Amino acid sequence: MTIKTAIVDDNSFLISAVKEKLSFFEGVSVKFTAINGSELLELLNENHNLDVILMDIEMPVLNGIEATEIVKQKYPHIKIIMLTVFDNDENIFNAIKAGADGYLLKEVNPEDLHNGIVETLNGGAAMNPSIALKTLKLLRNPIQIQNEKEKEDITLTTRETEVLEQLSKGLSYNSIADNLILSTGTIRKHIENIYKKLQVHNKLEAVQKAKKNNLI
Incomplete structure (x- = not known):
């Protein structure tokens, strides 16, 4: 059986590179390519007889994560493997939440790409080792990623951190004042x-939030 694929990437050079990798394998045919999620949805409207989509994440108009969510709702039979340059935590987390079936880095060699596609079609999940490791960490500590955005916004001064640490020990304002000589x-x-x-x-809220965001 031929594996019917589509490649979605806003970089035509990278589309060609992926096509070339897949050309080594007789059982794979690239049905079409698209330069963003919006174009992909138009093409799928005309023909959604596909097995797998290789999807870039960072794209204009409609990015890979948004497109994945829509495709998964409309055409749940199509498997989606994210092909990306980035293995940052938030992208991985959001791609998995959107319903991605696999996650590979763009520099993947042809054989691993092909194996990843076959594995995903057989009900597995294509993942390169560094991403698999990060995914495990995310599953163990999902709180961290939810607070990634919050964390960036919160910066306490050294003095504020000291006060908060004392506060977390249940000390009164007077005791903290004595301890910090203020x-x-x-x-x-x-x-x-x-x-x-x-x-x-x-x-209580202050201490909980500070701990959650690794401020103390």
């Missing part, structure tokens, strides 16, 4: 700033 008023001001930065309203 006035209680100054401690209050620091705590006010901490609450504002963390967007919380009480000590």
Whole structure:
């Protein structure tokens, strides 16, 4: 049986490179290529008799993750393997959430690409080792990725971190003031700033959020 594939990438050079890798294998035929998710959806509208789509992530108009979600809803029989330059955590997490069946890096050699496609069609998941490792980590610690965005926005000063650490030990404002050799008023001001930065309203929330974001 011939494996019917489509390649979606906004870089024509990379489409050619993937086509060339697949040309080594007789059982694979590239039915069409598209330069973004939107073009892919138009082409699928005309013909969705496909087995697998090799999908880039970073594309204009409609990116690979958004396109994957739509394709999976409309044509659940089509397998989707993300082919990307990046193996960053957020992309992996979002691609998996969108329903991607596999995730390979673009520099994958022809044999591994072919094996990945066959494996995915047989119900497995194509993944290169570094991505498999990251996926495991994400599964073990899903909180981390959800807070990746939050984490970037929260920066506490060294002094605020010290105050927060003392606060997490359950110390009173007076004790913290004594320990850090500051006035209680100054401690209050620091705590006010901490609450504002963390967007919380009480000590418990502040400590929980700070721990979640590895601030303390």
